[in-house]
Amino acid sequence: MSTERETEEGESSSRGEIGRGHGYALHLVSGIWFELPLKYASPVRPIGNGTYGYVCSAVNSETKEEVAIKKISKPFINRVAAKMALREIKLLLHMDHKDVISIKDVIRPYQKEKFDAVYIVYEFMPEDLHHVLKSDTPLKDDHYRCFLYQILRGLKYIHSGNVLHLDLKPKNLLVNEKCDLKIADFGFARTISGTEFMEDSEVVVTPAYRAPELILGLSEFTAAIDVWSVGCIFAEMVKRAPLFHPKKSSDLLRIILELIGSPDEASMDFLRSEDAIKRVQDLSPLPRQNFTDQFPDMSPNGVDLLEKMLVFDPRKRITVQEALCHPYLSHLHDDLYEPVCSEPISFDFENQSLSEEEIKELVWRETLKFYPEPIS
Known part of the structure; x- marks a missing residue:
């Protein structure tokens, strides 16, 4: 298993494919592990902290564009945290405006049972x-x-x-x-x-x-x-x-x-x-x-x-x-x-007493929009 170090420049390290053969790599970014699909290539560099997550940058090797990736650790620890993650994903996937950040990807973990962090990929802003x-x-x-x-x-x-x-x-x-x-x-x-x-x-x-x-x-x-x-x-x-x-x-x-x-x-x-x-x-x-x-x-x-x-x-x-x-x-x-939104958004889940596991299932379904096929 190869290891790449960039601690002086980007405080980042990569652990290849983590020895699992599932097409993912681990990257250590300012002390936080990011588990990302291999298409998000090194260098993976820290950007900072969001409202409720850690953010790094990477390059999508398929599109050649730089992106920002936010990791929300333990998003399903309680209802409030889980709904925040689901709410942001649903809102930004609904919106399309030049002055609103856009979502490029919601990374699906290679196993549903390992779904203990949410990774949202955005367009990059420095x-x-x-x-x-x-x-x-x-x-x-x-x-x-x-x-x-x-x-x-x-x-x-x-x-x-x-x-x-x-x-x-x-x-x-x-x-x-x-x-x-x-x-x-x-x-x-x-x-x-x-x-x-x-x-x-x-x-x-x-x-x-x-x-x-x-x-x-x-x-x-x-x-x-x-x-x-x-x-x-x-x-x-x-x-x-x-x-x-x-x-x-x-x-x-x-x-x-x-x-x-x-x-x-x-x-x-x-x-x-x-x-x-x-x-x-x-x-x-x-x-x-x-x-x-x-x-x-x-x-x-x-x-x-x-x-x-x-x-x-x-x-x-x-x-x-x-x-x-x-x-x-x-x-x-x-x-x-100065366009307006073509269709108002409504959240049925806001009006329901959903458990953390039920909200987790809804977030999982959002990842399927980007990864409809099983990961081999």
Whole structure:
């Protein structure tokens, strides 16, 4: 059995065909074993961690294209993890849009009894927006517009498919040297009609990008949640640091209101919860900050769009379509290049009390779309 080492360059090693004769090879990538079909050739290099998995790159020797492969370890340990894996696969196989990452393969293990990890193969993107913002790469207003437009164009498509992303943040926005951007990581996404079936242990939206209605415990989710997150990302592109970054999650609402000001009574009647209303009222009335002063490097139209995104009341928040038509993006906006999803997606499995094993069977069936014949 041959062994190949590339620890200095890619922190990767390969163990040939693992001595099983099933057409798979083991690759050690930053301490994580990837069991991949032989068509995914070396060098296999680490990329990083996704929301709930480890990611490496490889070359598909059949197509000669570089791909990203996410390994979800122990995905069937509980219902929440299992549904996250199934949800992302089903969503991305349903979608087809240039601003949404695409799935190339869902690797089927050589034995169903050995199905203890899920490998999803995506188109390759070299970086995420988080790393760009942490780097010394200079960004100008044209970059902000370009990235923002692609996020909103992708969201228009996603929302038209009856889907909310619910975890938009720079780490989940993949980019390349041409400034192409793709929305990724759909493990927390929900169909709009299925949000009421979320389990108590499931958390949506990373705190720094969480809308006020989520902080205050509303159970009714709308597309406005994603718009709030986009506003936070827009501001972060300009500031090169998260807009809201509390030391404790309990401070997040106060920090938000210190920027956008305390809501008036009319902007609070959507809360419909005495506890939520009390949480807002317990904070001393806070004045709204001047956004132009807070974002001196942002153009006036950019400031106006940001203000319309960061609105306390989700009913008054700008919509994705309105944002695409805003003067800040007018030179990019074109309805002909902003398609909607051809058919809304619905998840019957979200409404059922399925066991981990039952969800595992559904994921297995998804792999059969790529591997319909028995593996010899």
